[in-house]
Amino acid sequence: MDIKELLHNAVMKAARQAIADGAFSADELPEIVLEVPPQKEFGDYATNFALQAARAARTKPRAIADAIVLRLHESWLDKAEIAGPGFINFYLKADWLYQSLAAILADGREYGNTTAGAGKRVQIEFVSANPTGPLHVGHGRGAAVGSALANLLKAAGYEVEREYYINDAGNQIDHLAASVNARYLALLGQPAEFPADGYHGRDIIDTAQRIIDHEGDIYLKMSADERLAAFKELALKEKLAALKEDLQAFNVEFDAWFSERTLHQSGAISETCQLLKDNGSIYEQDGALWLKSTAYGDDKDRVVIRENGVPTYLAADIAYHRNKAERGFGSLINIWGADHHGYICRVKAALAALGYDAAMLEVLVLQMVSLYRDGELVKMSKRTGQSVTLTELIEEVGCDAARFFFIMRSxxxxxDFDLDLAKARSNENPVYYIQYAHARIASIFRQADEAGIDRRWSGCDFRVLAAPPEIDLIKKMGEYPDEISYAALERAPHRVARYVYELAGLFHAFYNQCRIVGVEPELAVARLALVTAVQNTIRHALTILGITAPEKM
Structure with a gap:
């Protein structure tokens, strides 16, 4: 049991004892929230519990705080003081710090993993970009955040599956085939009219050229329909392979790739629509089938099958989310771009109409990314004149910097992505600052080995670690499991980025003030143990973020 759990239980025990003693009365007690005060003089932890309980108890907050503090008798608690209108500040005895460090070291590289998720099955669907061209920087943010969130949830004890929904049916794939066809014909000197809704990227020309390089002009002998059908499959296969390659280079992996086509081919869409029709959630009007989404909070009803019998995108999405629910996930998390914000309500409405709890679907909405170089907004790729691709971004700043910059903000x-800062090899660059802390610790270990210092800390007396930078590091590391659990609950991997940046800052302060090689042997071993724990914690956090932890820089 960690110190926050001990403290939580102690406060709750004292509050219940105060009620039993008649100090105040309350039918229900609020949740006890413990926070680290912004200033050291306010203690190790603080709570506003007395203020939160005051209304239910109809008692002044300070009276409640007094009653609790009077009944706190814990061996690890040095003192508790009341501040302001009723805050309680807790000052812990030094021994708990050293017990905490020993526990952190005992967990080794697993330190930070928690059981907050209790094995709950969660599916995260992210990126899911149309396989019609290269990923751009907006997709990159979704890829970084989605993969980091999956890592975070796993660390917090959830059972996680990462899925990519392949939009391989519908107009966008028809437009892809038509675009490749037009380029193919043009490259072979044939008359070709480029489709109005076609894709103009350089990659389409490259695809057409590769078809010519491999198979020449054999497709000219086909009818237009046959050629389009062939190009649809060839282009889709190529674009999807390139997309997977780009994601792998960005340290993003998926457990499942779900094809939209399978929903059409299996009859899942028509079957789902029939279910909704049977339970009265779909009606017919003007030859089309409409979902009664207004009955579940949407602002208007939505067409699912058009007058011509062709399903809308919504129909496929309803069938897809029904499929997800039937796979037994307790929670579905979708990461969508800001342009999909209005789509959330209708998908939730469809789940509710199917008899599922709409709350099982969480949609995280990504805001836009703006690139800046030399203080100027970068709108276009230098190479293609189109949007900057994820591959170009990685080539310029590196995978680690790109991932960290995408994740570090909510x-x-x-x-606003500063390309110059992301490339900088200085302490102003946050990812460099963190990685340098990890590499510095590896350098300390090499120096200690060269000096013949025994790094085994078994039986070491950690009480020699009494300098403020040492105490700060132990306290900060003690917060890490709670940070993981809370960040997972809030679906907020940026909290992990912020935490590890702050931990790296405390380590750099320690490094500048506390020598290891050349001090008394007992102190040297204790400090080596301390930085081992720091390195393990940094590595754990960077692994969640999908960023490397270098030994040398």
Whole structure:
């Protein structure tokens, strides 16, 4: 049991004892929230529990705080003080710090993993870009955040599956085939009219050229329909392979790739629509089938089958989410771009109409990314004149920097990505600053080995670690499991990025003030143990973020 859990239980025990003693009365007690005060003089932890309980108890907060503090008798608690209108500040005895460090070291590289998720099955669907061209920087943010969130949830004890929904049916694939066809004909000197809704990227020309390089002009002998059908399959296969390659280079993997086509081929769409029709959630009007989505909070009803019998995108999405639910996931998390915000309500409405709890679907909305170089907004790729691709971004700043910059801000805020800062090899670059801390610790270990210092800390007396930078590091590491659990609950991997940046800062302060090689043997071993714990924690956090932890820089 960690110190926050001990403290939580102690406060709750004291509150219940105070009620039993008649100090105050309350039918229900609020949740006890413990926070690390912003200033050291306010203690190791603080709570506003007395303020939260005051209304239910009809008692002044300070009276409640007094009653609790009077009944706190814990061996690890040095003192508890009341501040302001009723905050309680807790000052812990030094021994708990050293017990905490020993526990952190005992967990080794697993330190930070928690059981907060209790094995709950979660599916995360992210990126899911149309396989019609290269990924751009907006997709990159979704890829980084989605993969980091999956890692975070796993660390917090959830059972996680990562899925990519392949939009391989519908108009966008027809437009892809038509675009490749037009380029193919043009490259072979044939008359070709480029489709109005075609894709103009350089990659389409490259695809057409590769078809010519491999198979020449054999497709000219086919009818237009046959050629389009062939190009649809060839282009889709190529684009999907390139997309997977780009994601792999960005340290993003998926457990499942779900094809939209299978929903059409298996009859899942028509079967789902029939279910909704049978339970009265779909009606016919003007020859089309409409979902009664207004009955479940949407602002208007939605067409699912058009007058011509062709399913809408919504029909496929309803069948897809029904398929997800039937696979037994307790929670579905979709990461969508800001342009899909209005789509959330209708998908939730469809789940509710199918008899599922709409709350099982969480949609995280990513805000836009703006690239800046030399203080100027970068709108277009230098190479193609189109949107900057994820591959180009990785080539310029590297995978680690790109991932960290995408993750370090909350997804509900627009991200201004400073390309110059991301490339900088200085402490101003946050990912460099963190990785340098990890590499510095590896360098310390090499120096200690060269000096013949025994790094085994078994039986070491950690009480020699009394300097403020040492205490700060132990306290900060003690917060890490709670940070993981809370970040997972809030679906907020940016909290992990912020935490590890702060931990790296405390380590750099320690490094500048506390020598290891050349001090008394007992202190040297204790400090080596301390930085081992720091390195393990940094590595754990960077692994969640999908970023490397270098030994040398």
């Amino acid at each position: 997804i509900d805020s627009q991200l």
